[in-house]
Amino acid sequence: MGWKSLDDMNVTGKRVLVRVDINVPVDGSGRVTDATRIERIVPTVHDILAKGGKPILLAHFGRPKGQVKLDLSLAQVLPALRTELARSVVLLETLEGAEHLTQEAKQAEVLLLENIRFHPGEESNDPEFAKRLAALGDIYCNDAFSAAHRAHASTTGIAHLLPACAGRLMQAELSALESALGKPERPVGAVVGGAKVSTKIALLENLVNRLDTLIIGGGMANTFLGATGANLGASLQEPDLYDIARDIIAQAKRAGCRVILPEDGLVARNFAADAPYEVKQLNHATELDADQMVLDAGPASIDVARAAFEGMKTVIWNGPMGAFEISPFDTATVAAARIVAERTKDGALVSVAGGGDTVAALNKAGVADDFSYISTAGGAFLEWMEGKTLPGVAALEGRAV
CATH class of the missing domain: 3.40.50.1260 (Phosphoglycerate kinase, N-terminal domain)
Structure with a gap:
């Protein structure tokens, strides 16, 4: 410091x-x-x-x-x-x-x-x-x-x-981030979700070299699944980033970071609240119809996440695990958030979360007050997690950027 x-x-x-x-x-x-x-x-x-x-x-x-x-x-x-x-x-x-x-x-x-x-x-x-x-x-x-x-x-x-x-707020932010990523109590893991891989490439590339476990959710998980050969129909994904997704998985393997992708998902034909859905397994052999889309992680994926959280001492959370804005596709995000919150309250886990959608999701789950720290910083939170030097912090340390 x-x-x-x-x-x-x-x-x-x-x-x-x-x-x-x-x-x-x-x-x-x-x-x-x-x-x-x-x-x-x-x-x-x-x-x-x-x-x-x-x-x-x-x-x-x-x-x-x-x-x-x-x-x-x-x-x-x-x-x-x-x-x-x-x-x-x-x-x-x-x-x-x-x-x-x-x-x-x-x-x-x-x-x-x-x-x-x-x-x-x-x-x-x-x-x-x-x-x-x-x-x-x-x-x-x-x-x-x-x-x-x-x-x-x-x-x-x-x-x-x-x-x-x-x-005091800056001090709390810097102390929380230092405990989460600078000198965390290990094992340390992260949940990274959201719609697109393209907005979080630098974040993922930095985290796989610093984490023990990385859980990827949301639309960006579809891109990773697609990169392994899955045909996810009309699911939101970025096929032009398949190579980058495969590179990130390879980096993680070299660094000893376990990457967890959804094993199953809630699949629907309409992006709407209370739309009919079915649970389908998600892997390289998955073949969805052209009008089907994965809108949330399924129950098996939640169980895998639960087991992963039980093995962590520190967790960083950025982004939802599904289309949390509409029910029932908020199920995985809410369930996982409550698992993290419960372990935090029990003193078994240090949990730090940040990002606009993340805060909204944790509020929806009713657990925002139970995490160790929630950052409202948005872009600064992401850049810190990407390993970038923040000019405002460097200036307090007397450094020029």
Whole structure:
């Protein structure tokens, strides 16, 4: 661990620039519909206040591409932010306003700078813009792991100009990922699912060299099965990636990583809720009709996954094992998630999950609170799992990327 946490910083009487991710969904009236990301920054902000510091929040909202767009103003997030923090929060509408605080801003407990991506210098990591931002504070605290894969002024530029540390959420993310993949308790395994292999090639190539067991599910499992010779009819798959799938299996064999593919599946002729289905064995000899498709792993596959989980000490989860959005094709995802959650609660397993579909699937299974850690970071979570260096983390360690 080459980075510092808030425990290593003296923030008393200091202005603390805190990079946060409060890029939350809003409805047509501008009301926040899911405040999860806001809730997760509360410990960092409260900690800074408790230690006598003044938090100045830096955040983005949407993709304004360096232009001021009123429909992407952080003013929409302000009511929810005030509610969750239970503190007085003032929005600084311009950078000039941040440089010359009004009396109201000086008296507020927390300051929020308007959408940082309104400024062209943010995404280009312009050195001069970074200097202007750094001049607003005495200490820099990055609490936005979800933006750590971006080399922007507010994620890397400032970190090289001020004493820098990780916030509580960033600290929790980095510690969880280190325990899952950096120095895990072995045996370590992973569930990787989702629709396409093409979006997770780098992830799979990295994991097979670091895991003891890899369970592949979802539409991407169809591509691997197709690569072994199975004819899966109308099932979602990517035939142009058969060679890559075979290469990944070969890499896994050389590295001593066991790859588990579905042994059976729920096969239907319609992609719809409650569509009639039958359970069919899945292997190189499988021959489905032209209009049949595999929409979920079957009961034998769940049993195999259960046995695999019982042999693991650490598991990483990214992606569903089937078309979890519609019943009954959520069966394997829900069943496997509950197995992992139960073993985690029993203290037998460290479980770390991440990715948008993953979080939704675990919430549907009702076990999100039972995993050791769930990351909402999305792209940054995937890039970390791919073995890539994240600029925002490297900057906290004093490294350039």
